[in-house]
Amino acid sequence: xxxxxxxxxxxxxxxxxxxxxxxxxxxxxxxxxxxxxxxxxxxxxxxxxxxxxxxxxxxxxxxxxxxxxxxxxxxxxxxxxxxxxxxxxxxxxxxxxxxxxxxxxxxxxxxxxxxxxxxxxxxxxxxxxxxxxxxxxxxxxxxxxxxxxxxxxxxxxxxxxxxxxxxxxxxxxxxxxxxxxxxxxxxxxxxxxxxxxxxxxxxxxxxxxxxxxxxxxxxxxxxxxxxxxxxxxxxxxxxxxxxxxxxxxxxxxxxxxxx
Numbered sequence: 362x363x364x365x366x367x368x369x370x371x372x373x374x375x376x377x378x379x380x381x382x383x384x385x386x387x388x389x390x391x392x393x394x395x396x397x398x399x400x401x402x403x404x405x406x407x408x409x410x411x412x413x414x415x416x417x418x419x420x421x422x423x424x425x426x427x428x429x430x431x432x433x434x435x436x437x438x439x440x441x442x443x444x445x446x447x448x449x450x451x452x453x454x455x456x457x458x459x460x461x462x463x464x465x466x467x468x469x470x471x472x473x474x475x476x477x478x479x480x481x482x483x484x485x486x487x488x489x490x491x492x493x494x495x496x497x498x499x500x501x502x503x504x505x506x507x508x509x510x511x512x513x514x515x516x517x518x519x520x521x522x523x524x525x526x527x528x529x530x531x532x533x534x535x536x537x538x539x540x541x542x543x544x545x546x547x548x549x550x551x552x553x554x555x556x557x558x559x560x561x562x563x564x565x566x567x568x569x570x571x572x573x574x575x576x577x578x579x580x581x582x583x584x585x586x587x588x589x590x591x592x593x594x595x596x597x598x599x600x601x602x603x604x605x606x607x608x609x610x611x612x613x614x615x616x617x618x619x620x
Contacts, residue, residue, distance in 0.1 A: 363568055364575070366417055369542045373414050376534060380497050387501040387524050394516045394523070397500040402484040403514050404499035406474035408446060410557035412532070413539040415493050419563045422491040431487065436565060438478035443561040445475045478561055493560065494531060503528050550574035 388395040411419065423432065453466050479487045486492055502511045502525045509525065511517050539554040553574070558566070566572065 363570065363573065364546060366421065366542065369414060369538060369545075370418055370421070372538055373418055373535075376531070376538075377494065377497070380494050380531070383524075383526060384497060384501055391517070391523065395500050396512070396515050400484050401514065402480055403512060404496055405477040405480040405484075405486065407495070407499070408449065408470060408473050408475055408559070409493075409495045410559055411493055411563050412535040412557060413554050414535055414542055416558050416563035416566070417542075417568060419488065419491060419493060419560060420566060420568055423488060423564055426491070427487065435478050435487065438476075439561040439564045442475050442478050443559060443565060446559045446561060449473050449475070475561075478564060494535070498526055498528070501526060505529065546573060547576050548574040549576055 388397075423435070427435070449470065453470055456466050456469075457463065477486075479492075481487050486496075500512045500515055502509060502517055502523045504510070504525050505528045517523055536554065543551065543554045550573070570577070
């Protein structure tokens with residue numbers, strides 16, 4: 362059974378609420394420019410990746426909110442989308458190795474389209490209420506890596522100043538939340554927060570103890586050789602009555618442990 366991520370989901374949902382508020386404000390100020398409407402699915406074909414917190418959140422609500430028949434259908438489409446995404450990323454990698462400029466590669470990738478597996482036959486999202494932040498911000502002006510971007514279907518005039526979302530700041534908050542989540546786990550994969558995956562892979566992945574690298578037995582602390590306690594090495598933890606930290610185990614808290 363996977364760990365309880367609900368405290369981190371609560372923090373993530375607070376960020377979602379802030380993002381939705383920003384979108385609503387821009388839409389209220391520039392109603393003629395924001396063209397997002399039910400049935401419009403341009404953003405549902407964009408290539409983008411999710412940090413760990415968003416991948417876990419999407420995966421959780423996918424399994425919690427949809428009937429099995431729908432999940433089976435979506436997973437089939439997710440497998441197809443993931444193969445298409447991987448192929449495009451492999452092509453981009455080959456271009457990079459051949460010496461093509463990264464900016465040109467990114468511009469080209471931005472034009473590629475892969476249909477999101479959550480987009481149903483009515484061009485509506487099957488998990489709309491739990492969609493990622495990228496989906497929520499797509500229709501308003503953004504700054505990404507110091508470059509202005511917006512939906513091609515919007516009516517914002519190039520060169521005109523508008524309220525702009527600094528996406529890099531949001532990405533940093535997501536990264537920090539992902540790192541906080543990983544630090545709470547007794548996992549051998551300490552760099553797991555660095556992994557980014559497309560939505561299709563987030564749906565396909567089984568986030569069980571094995572995938573998360575959770576250590577049920579044995580001590581993760583560098584100073585314990587007994588294997589009788591279990592803790593992370595990112596900070597003091599109390600597990601199975603043993604207090605462990607980066608420097609080793611407290612011999613007074615767990616008899617088999619030795620500093």
